[in-house]
Amino acid sequence: MxxxxxxxxxxxxxxxEELDKINTQIEGVVTAGGGQITKIEKMGKRRLAYEINRNREGHYVLFVISANGEIVKEAERRLRVMDAVIKYITVRTDEDERRxxxxxxxxxxxxxxxGSGARSAAAEPLDQSVEDGM
Amino acid sequence: MAQQKQYYRRKKVCKFCVERIDTINYKDVKLLSQFVPERAKIMPRRISGVCSPHQRRLNEAIKMARNIALLPFTSE
Structure with a gap:
């Protein structure tokens, strides 16, 4: 996963209501495939940075999930089919989290x-001053 | 000995190294937009002073953010 x-x-x-319907649909896809949903966050209505299909605004929704490729593929297909959804992006985060x-x-x-070293008191401020001086 | 320089240029530092920002996330528009000037181009390293590992991650993040319309590709 x-x-x-x-x-x-x-x-x-x-x-x-339509948003909730989309959310439950995606949720269904993920849980049916054996994945887990960590978070669903509605980020609200935001202004888009550029026009998409004549739209200047849009409702952003973020899913944080733990799943495999098959589930993601199916979820993306669903999103593509839905008329209300104008854009989506999937990002793999586990590698970044590990790093x-x-x-x-x-x-x-x-x-x-x-902290355990003898020059612990001296080390911290010294480090700070070096960074400030740069 | 060479003549001493007339002016003093402040040395640039990498914002991410100094402030210990470990993750450059594509959702963090406030942070990313500092590196996207008016024309919506990605600010070059020689101007922002960001170190190359961080610039690389910044690049990725900005491009992702553009994809999902959080940041513009161009300004009209």
Missing amino acids: RNYEIMFIAGPNTTD FDKIKGFRQRRAARR
Whole structure:
């Protein structure tokens, strides 16, 4: 299983009920395939950066899911078919998350080493001044 | 010895390194738009001072954001 984010834009005239209907449909696709939904976030109506099919605004919805390629494929197909949806994007996030965890772990370990070291008091401000001077 | 320079140019620093911003996310329009000037082009490294690993990630993020209409491709 991999983590994905699916974001789609529905047209500005889409009502709340229609949005919910799309959401439950996508939810159904994901859960039916054995995936998990971490988060559904309605980001609300936003101005688009450029015109899409004569639309200047759109409702943004973000899905954070854990799924496999088949599920994503099916979800994308569904989104493509729906008239209300004017644009969608799927991003794989698990690789980035892993990288981020690695950096965080590295930083914590370094902080711990510094904390136990003798020159811990001197190291921190020195580091700061070097960065400020750059 | 060479003559001392007349002017002093402030050394540029990578915003992401200094502020310890680890993840450059395509949804973070506020952050990304700092690197997209008026003409909607991606700001070059020589102007923004971003280091190359971060510029690479920034590039990806801006392009993703453009795809989903969070950022413009061009300004009209």
